[in-house]
Amino acid sequence: MKILEAAFYLRDTAIVARExxxxxxxxxxxxxxxxxxxxxxxxxxxxxxxxxxxxKGQTLRNAAMxxxxxxxYVYFIYGNHFCLNIVARDALxxxxxxxxxxxxxxxxxELMQQNRHTIDIKKLCNGPGKLxxxxxxxxxxxxxxxxxxxxxxxxxxxxxxxxxxAKPRIGLSQEKNKLWRFVVA
DNA sequence: AATCGGATCGTCT
DNA sequence: GACGATCCGATTG
Numbered sequence: 001m002k003i004l005e006a007a008f009y010l011r012d013t014a015i016v017a018r019e020x021x022x023x024x025x026x027x028x029x030x031x032x033x034x035x036x037x038x039x040x041x042x043x044x045x046x047x048x049x050x051x052x053x054x055x056k057g058q059t060l061r062n063a064a065m066x067x068x069x070x071x072x073y074v075y076f077i078y079g080n081h082f083c084l085n086i087v088a089r090d091a092l093x094x095x096x097x098x099x100x101x102x103x104x105x106x107x108x109x110e111l112m113q114q115n116r117h118t119i120d121i122k123k124l125c126n127g128p129g130k131l132x133x134x135x136x137x138x139x140x141x142x143x144x145x146x147x148x149x150x151x152x153x154x155x156x157x158x159x160x161x162x163x164x165x166a167k168p169r170i171g172l173s174q175e176k177n178k179l180w181r182f183v184v185a
Numbered sequence: 186a187a188t189c190g191g192a193t194c195g196t197c198t
Numbered sequence: 199g200a201c202g203a204t205c206c207g208a209t210t211g
Contacts, residue, residue, distance in 0.1 A: 042203070044203070051203070052203085053203075056197095059196080059197075060196080061195080061196060061197085075195090075196095075203085076194075076195060076196090077194095077195090077202060077203070077204065078192085078193070078194085078201095078202060078204050078205080079192065079193025079194045079195085079202090079204095080192065080193060080194085080204070080205070081204050081205070083203060083204080085203085099203060101203090127204070127205070128203070128204070129204045129205060130204090130205075133205095169203070170203070170204090171202085171203055171204070172203070173202095186210100186211085187209105187210085187211080188208105188209085188210080188211095189207105189208085189209080189210095190206105190207100190208090190209105191205105191206095191207095191208105192204105192205095192206095194201105194202105195201105195202100196200105196201095196202095197199105197200095197201095198199090198200090198201105
């Protein structure tokens with residue numbers, strides 16, 4: 001399979017978020033391959049999006065969102081969880097990223113079960129904090145280039161889903177009118 | 186099925 | 199010093 005190149009991410013963030021559905025996220029952990037198909041994403045903008053970490057401009061924490069497309073933006077939230085985003089924006093936008101919310105596990109399920117302390121496959125990667133735990137993703141992965149073969153990358157696939165639904169994003173107090181969450185129906 | 190609260194800490198004001 | 203782009207277990211209906 002072929003890796004998803006940077007040009008894919010250099011488009012409107014919401015379009016990238018939608019088209020990431022069906023792509024395969026691959027993690028190399030302790031020499032083992034963990035992977036899953038992306039089935040839920042959210043798009044986050046910049047000054048046009050009050051719910052975005054980039055809304056008020058660049059800080060140390062959100063710097064990756066202003067960096068190269070196709071790189072990871074990983075942040076720590078609620079004292080317990082990491083969330084994985086992929087930097088994506090059209091050429092004119094200052095910042096933007098796609099939050100990966102849900103994966104359908106494909107490879108390395110045993111190791112995911114160990115990392116998650118559960119054998120229930122449905123609960124392995126059905127949430128942004130869960131999939132990072134399953135794949136062993138943390139702040140060390142912030143900024144890594146997902147368009148190169150390394151410890152984390154995304155493969156193109158022939159997989160397409162006939163039914164995709166756009167919904168409000170989860171957990172926000174603002175911007176509930178934007179339908180920037182994309183789910184495989 | 187739906188709701189509630191606790192855990193836990195880096196980041197920004 | 200307050201607050202999250204969350205998760206889980208417990209409780210209630």
